[in-house]
Amino acid sequence: MRAASSAFEALSVRPPHERATLLERCADGLLELGDALIERACLETGLPGARLAAERDRTVAQLRMFAALVRDGSYVEASIDHGDPKRQPTPKPDVRRMLKPLGPVVVFGASNFPLAFSTLGGDSASALAAGCPVVVKGHPAHPGTGELVTDVVVRAAHSLELPAGTFSYLHAGGSREVHVGIELLRHPSTRAAGFTGSLAAGTALARIAAERPEPIPFFAEMGSVNPVFVLPAVLRDRAAAIADALFQSFTNSVGQMCTSPGLVFVPKGEGADRLAAALTQLVRAASSAPMLTPKIRASFTDGVLRLKNVPGVFRLAEVDGEGMNAGPALLATTYEALSREPAIAEEVFGPVLVLVECSHLDELFASAKLVHGSLAAALWMSDDDGPAAHALLARLEKIAGRVIVNGMPTGVEVCASMVHGGPFPATNRPEASAVGASALRRWCRPVAWQNVPDKLLPLELQEANPRKIARVVDGAAVVAPR
């Protein structure tokens, strides 16, 4: 952390394009690792090679996106309010504003995305892009992958003669794990932290960040049930297609996606019966696959057992798995049972889906209030579902960071308009997104310069606008608060 702190001082006076080059060289370096990286990640996570290759490509695309943002520079939201010495009753000062990096960032990577949300995933890439040195608490579920990736970053930083503290990786396995994480979070040089993981760990770390002598921003992405709501008309017409899409989504990567759906709400009736039958058939025909860690594997068994033991919850289909392997589980319950037993709405990490039957549309609407804050919520509808769709969408936008129509929560596009965040417990910071361009903003704070001589201003705010990114706002009230 001390090395990161001194690197922050050094990075502050270096031109932004060096950070862009760093990210680009990291992207190239990850690709150059080729099969060695994918094979190592397969061995450590049990995830299939095709999935990990796609994740690697996504990680590379993220790095390049953040590099492009840094080169463009407009993410700093530079704005210029010219002064007006003649204004009455007091002169208006010249005020200019832009975002500046917070300082050293600690990243707690995720087990389920060993590349895209771990060592050099979205948190690290966006923090480096912002100009913050990064210290990674290495995830013990993929230490070899972490080392391979770290080697890429360290070589890229070295090739640009960036200070050694620009990026650090700490192994944190076994009994060291909690200790290493807490010490990093409590260190006085740490200015912010990002976390992806369980609700219990995220909540505990958030409190540590808040209770420091000097509290720091802590961005946690945690548990999310990502509910799916199916309206009557579409259920009547497309029950089989919806069953297929649901099955693919909740069993994707053995259900170990942060956007995996855990609850599906359907109106009782013939359509719901067909959906349940189709899903049951798909689950029965499914095979088991290895989960990420023994702990996740054990928690999944416990979680499914907990759900099955709730009065009013029934098992429709379940595939057992041996050892590290887990198979999908399909359960069913009713709105009435869910409203009595809120525990049904708590996330179980892994391939389990609970089908919730609602007696009528009002129950479907009301069920949106029984679901905790989620990263994403999906609505299935056809044109005939019009008014009900409108009413339900208005509720879903209040409980999720992203609302999808006729699609599944899994699959997060990396683009400027993406929101990968949401109300608690999906995250502890509903104003933030961990994916997309705005992820960068988490590691920044605004600074204003008042009546500062032009040559002493940051380049981004100088009168000649050499980077062509500053907006002249001149005291207009009507201006997007960029």
Add this chain to the structure above:
Amino acid sequence: MRAASSAFEALSVRPPHERATLLERCADGLLELGDALIERACLETGLPGARLAAERDRTVAQLRMFAALVRDGSYVEASIDHGDPKRQPTPKPDVRRMLKPLGPVVVFGASNFPLAFSTLGGDSASALAAGCPVVVKGHPAHPGTGELVTDVVVRAAHSLELPAGTFSYLHAGGSREVHVGIELLRHPSTRAAGFTGSLAAGTALARIAAERPEPIPFFAEMGSVNPVFVLPAVLRDRAAAIADALFQSFTNSVGQMCTSPGLVFVPKGEGADRLAAALTQLVRAASSAPMLTPKIRASFTDGVLRLKNVPGVFRLAEVDGEGMNAGPALLATTYEALSREPAIAEEVFGPVLVLVECSHLDELFASAKLVHGSLAAALWMSDDDGPAAHALLARLEKIAGRVIVNGMPTGVEVCASMVHGGPFPATNRPEASAVGASALRRWCRPVAWQNVPDKLLPLELQEANPRKIARVVDGAAVVAPR
């Protein structure tokens, strides 16, 4: 809080221009109160009428600025990423993003700005602008002012047939104060809170917000010493003018401004002696004036005594005040003493200024590291101070939300580029600003709509762009994360 929660549902489906009209009617209503409001505020705060009239005008301007922002609409940062069904290997979904209000907001107003940062100050105005109902924990130091202002808001809301829970005001005096505040903060319907006040209260409330079963965003503006740094050349040429400006700034409103300077760093020598002599003369000629509350008055005496008792701190001049009255105090110390006794750098709320002599420029630079995070930091320089100014400014931007050259920290322009915030302990949320257009963003979170049919999208995101505020970004990586 329950009324606010149900008002939030109702407000969500009403057009934004109604909120703008609400704020404009509030602005008109405050002006219509005329002298009655100013007189009541004078009686309750001891602040002079001219100061309060200026504060009223600022409050009115703030309300109109937020109304204009709501009418314009671009603050929601609407962006559209069109889908691309032909993209390989997977189709690109249509993703659209905008900010939505968080829900009921609790406002803890400030004693020192009974209009601009209290009942209907910046926090309440920006939260209402965002579409969040507001519940004010009334400040016991100006209950009558609070009632007059509340009456204006309630009548304006009523004239627009907005729900009663849109705005509420709770008296919270005496032994009720802590209880009322904590209950509001803990209420499950509360979605966010804003606070302006002491470090002790802000820190305690921030922990309560973080330890709720469902943590909520809590924005606290707290203690700030707002240091002033004077470089050698300007001190040689302008010692008397700097003394005048410092005296005006640190005694403004009996030193009860959040941006009041508490520390001034000067290079030892003849210039520093002249500055000290001029300041001493000004302080000795000053009179005392009433402080805001008996508690603030008592804390000021205690704080000055605490400073005077620190080894290496000396009294240059002090004006005593009787009863509620306080006079300014001017103390002196050295960099060496400050580096040994960090307590010297802790804020004392009221008219006290500590002159810190540095033996050489390196001490002046190093002193910036001994100062806590501040709302503002000022640098005095002339052209001959060039290189030193550059080096010092680079340090000041790391410890303050706003950096001023050849001016004083007091006086916060309400404009788009303003930052009224800063690192801890100035605030607990360095990414936020309590003044200016971006204050609105504190009460919002982003939501993304994926593949949602056009007619079911919010107006701001529909393809025809009827509000003319959405930016089409179409997956470009290079886009400001608005």
